[in-house]
Amino acid sequence: MERPRVELQSERYVLMLITILTIFPEMFPGSLEFSLSGKALGKLWDLKTINIRDYATNKHHTVDDSPYGGGAGMVMKPDVVHMALQSAISNYDVKPEILFMTPRGVVFSNKVVRNIMTPTIPRGIVILCGRYEGVDQRVIDYWKTNYGMMEISIGDYVLFGGELPAMVVIDSCLRLVPGIMNNAASTENESFSVDLLEHPQYTKPAVWNGDNVPSVLLSGNHREIALWQKEQAKRITQEVRPDLWMKYEVGRE
Ligand code: SAM
Numbered sequence: 001m002e003r004p005r006v007e008l009q010s011e012r013y014v015l016m017l018i019t020i021l022t023i024f025p026e027m028f029p030g031s032l033e034f035s036l037s038g039k040a041l042g043k044l045w046d047l048k049t050i051n052i053r054d055y056a057t058n059k060h061h062t063v064d065d066s067p068y069g070g071g072a073g074m075v076m077k078p079d080v081v082h083m084a085l086q087s088a089i090s091n092y093d094v095k096p097e098i099l100f101m102t103p104r105g106v107v108f109s110n111k112v113v114r115n116i117m118t119p120t121i122p123r124g125i126v127i128l129c130g131r132y133e134g135v136d137q138r139v140i141d142y143w144k145t146n147y148g149m150m151e152i153s154i155g156d157y158v159l160f161g162g163e164l165p166a167m168v169v170i171d172s173c174l175r176l177v178p179g180i181m182n183n184a185a186s187t188e189n190e191s192f193s194v195d196l197l198e199h200p201q202y203t204k205p206a207v208w209n210g211d212n213v214p215s216v217l218l219s220g221n222h223r224e225i226a227l228w229q230k231e232q233a234k235r236i237t238q239e240v241r242p243d244l245w246m247k248y249e250v251g252r253e
Contacts, residue, residue, distance in 0.1 A: 129162030
């Protein structure tokens, strides 16, 4: 299948352009610069940051104001966030996926990653990172209604900002970009790919600290190994994640 491509001003061609809207652009690429995602940066994907503060209209570059109705903290201004989002999408010739990181969003999971990344790898992803007490609801509603912006939470806890959640989402999405992982099969067998956690992994030496690698893994019998790994995956899922085990059982019925 022909992969969609994005042309950058630098005239490099990449598969996917990710734009981050943040008041702390210096936090990126952060962890994404390392290992396989780092090696592919500028080749199979690229990253652009937009400083939301650049779209503030007063001389103090204010991006936040006090909440109507009172209460603690500040709220990100709709006009400033809107201008930053408009600038972000103007870099794309095809509508990108637009994500807003928020504890009030759908909880991030393997299913959400696959929703974003399949059936076609998106040409672009734009991610809005909130700070303070969050973002004015009107701009959220506007972008949800008009551009299908998706609200995503990385879990039931509150962080200071959306930058770390954005990195989590990007890291996970990049694993599905063809060519980034050395071995495509490794994403197929990973935890959550079939509502099971992954089986335990071992490497050399075969004996460490008086503890042997399970003998079946040394047998060379691929069928036996696959059966053992499946049984281990089921055992661990049952023990650690009864909720996931229920999903697996229901899926089998
Ligand atoms: N007042 C908000 C609430 O109670 O829902 C929390 C705001 S939080 C301090 C500031 C920003 O951090 C949010 O706008 C969001 O972008 C980001 N954030 C915090 N926790 C998050 C989570 N679990 N998932 C995704 N984003 C999160």
